[in-house]
Amino acid sequence: MTHFSALSLLRHAVRRTKPWTSQWPDAQPKAEYDVVIVGAGGHGLGAAYYLAREHGITNVAVIDKGWLGGGNTGRNTTIIRSNYLYDESARLYDHAVDLWDGLAQELNYNVMFSKRGVMMLAHTVHDVQSFQRHVHSNRLNGVDNAWLTPQQAQEFCPPLDISRSARYPVLGAALQRRAGTARHDAVAWGYARAAAARGVDIIQNCPVTAIRRGADGAVTGVETARGVIRARKVAVSAAGHTSVVMDSAGLRLPLESFPLQALVSEPVKPVFPCVVMSNAVHAYISQSDKGELVIGSGTDQYTSYSQRGGLPLIEHTLASICEIFPLFTRMRMLRKWGGIVDVTPDRSPILGKTPVPGLYVNCGWGTGGFKATPGAAHLLAHTIARDAPHPINAPFTLDRFRTGRLIDEAAAAAVAH
Numbered sequence: 001m002t003h004f005s006a007l008s009l010l011r012h013a014v015r016r017t018k019p020w021t022s023q024w025p026d027a028q029p030k031a032e033y034d035v036v037i038v039g040a041g042g043h044g045l046g047a048a049y050y051l052a053r054e055h056g057i058t059n060v061a062v063i064d065k066g067w068l069g070g071g072n073t074g075r076n077t078t079i080i081r082s083n084y085l086y087d088e089s090a091r092l093y094d095h096a097v098d099l100w101d102g103l104a105q106e107l108n109y110n111v112m113f114s115k116r117g118v119m120m121l122a123h124t125v126h127d128v129q130s131f132q133r134h135v136h137s138n139r140l141n142g143v144d145n146a147w148l149t150p151q152q153a154q155e156f157c158p159p160l161d162i163s164r165s166a167r168y169p170v171l172g173a174a175l176q177r178r179a180g181t182a183r184h185d186a187v188a189w190g191y192a193r194a195a196a197a198r199g200v201d202i203i204q205n206c207p208v209t210a211i212r213r214g215a216d217g218a219v220t221g222v223e224t225a226r227g228v229i230r231a232r233k234v235a236v237s238a239a240g241h242t243s244v245v246m247d248s249a250g251l252r253l254p255l256e257s258f259p260l261q262a263l264v265s266e267p268v269k270p271v272f273p274c275v276v277m278s279n280a281v282h283a284y285i286s287q288s289d290k291g292e293l294v295i296g297s298g299t300d301q302y303t304s305y306s307q308r309g310g311l312p313l314i315e316h317t318l319a320s321i322c323e324i325f326p327l328f329t330r331m332r333m334l335r336k337w338g339g340i341v342d343v344t345p346d347r348s349p350i351l352g353k354t355p356v357p358g359l360y361v362n363c364g365w366g367t368g369g370f371k372a373t374p375g376a377a378h379l380l381a382h383t384i385a386r387d388a389p390h391p392i393n394a395p396f397t398l399d400r401f402r403t404g405r406l407i408d409e410a411a412a413a414a415v416a417h
């Protein structure tokens, strides 16, 4: 595996004859693996990497119906934060932020993690009360989050309109300084490259059509468009399509799949220094390193598996962005797209074992799982390797929807990115 460094870049620039080697081989499926992971998003690829690196399990295949990173991993607006309300969530998301910190060095791949701060705007008295509750709860959990006055919010983000006559007046904001963004594709590519270098097979363009179970009920493998692959452990990490795949194993999951949209503007010079979210009006915005304004919308009101969304939501989002940041009124939008997000009733993920022996699930991240990528992957690998959850993901069971021990993050997830 080529080691990326300033020196290797220079060497390749000067010696034109030697091309860069491909970053991971296009593997063909073998008849059997120790572990099969369904879904080559950041979560699935990362789990394969941690299985190999931390647990010495390298006879692993990650299988995707399309190209790796082509699901929500490559479609999201890359917001990373951990200021969720409940203790369980704070531990889960903060574990991920801890891993984001050293990820580029660990993978030798520039994932461009930028701690530029995420600011959540309060437009109503209800928002103020809710965000201040989050700030207090986060501090008790050791998660950084601070309350800002409107003036302080504008100092942090100069394009913000804080005039009292604004359509959506800003009454204050919660700021997590350690939060920010990362380059989504690079996360998938970095994990894929590092996992493949440790012997993991990454199999693209190979839909998994069913999970196979033996007479004792345990998992025996998967059926795919390229034949049956045997495995005693199968993990499903297929985001919006998880419920369809799990249905073939006879498991019904409490998930609904919705389209979620985002869009980008034409590129402009650096003008927007942080990430701003407005849960009340369902809009959020940051600026990419290319200069495009990256804008996210809310989920469509109806369930669907089409990777595109309705125009009314985009119109609503842009109207809100123009009200909050009048500076952007004359910007042109370049393109928009959608992904399929898997939403649980309590807006928290399901990450752990299932009632089927040998079958594991990582889903329900809904509109907010990019931020969790390294953490979810790390915990999923632990759960598969030990056949038992890590203490951090132990509360995020499927069983909680039977026992009623829900982790209700609906307020944190009103927009949730």
Ligand SMILES: Cc1cc2nc3c(=O)[nH]c(=O)nc-3n(C[C@H](O)[C@H](O)[C@H](O)COP(=O)(O)OP(=O)(O)OC[C@H]3O[C@@H](n4cnc5c(N)ncnc54)[C@H](O)[C@@H]3O)c2cc1C
Residues within 6 Å of the ligand: 038, 039, 040, 041, 042, 043, 044, 063, 064, 065, 066, 067, 068, 069, 070, 071, 072, 073, 074, 075, 076, 077, 078, 079, 080, 206, 207, 208, 209, 237, 238, 239, 240, 241, 242, 245, 260, 261, 262, 296, 337, 338, 339, 340, 341, 365, 366, 367, 368, 369, 370, 371, 372, 416, 417
């Ligand atoms: C528009 C948008 C904006 C978002 N913004 C944010 C944000 O700012 N911050 C944040 O934290 N989160 C955000 N999210 C959510 C985030 O993108 C996801 O929660 C996260 O990327 C999920 O990662 P994953 O690896 O589990 O899923 P994915 O990247 O979707 O990977 C799942 C893979 O499974 C594959 N698959 C599906 N069915 C099969 C099958 N039958 N056989 C084989 N493979 C299959 C798919 O092709 C896909 O590649 C956003 C999502 C969208 C759509």
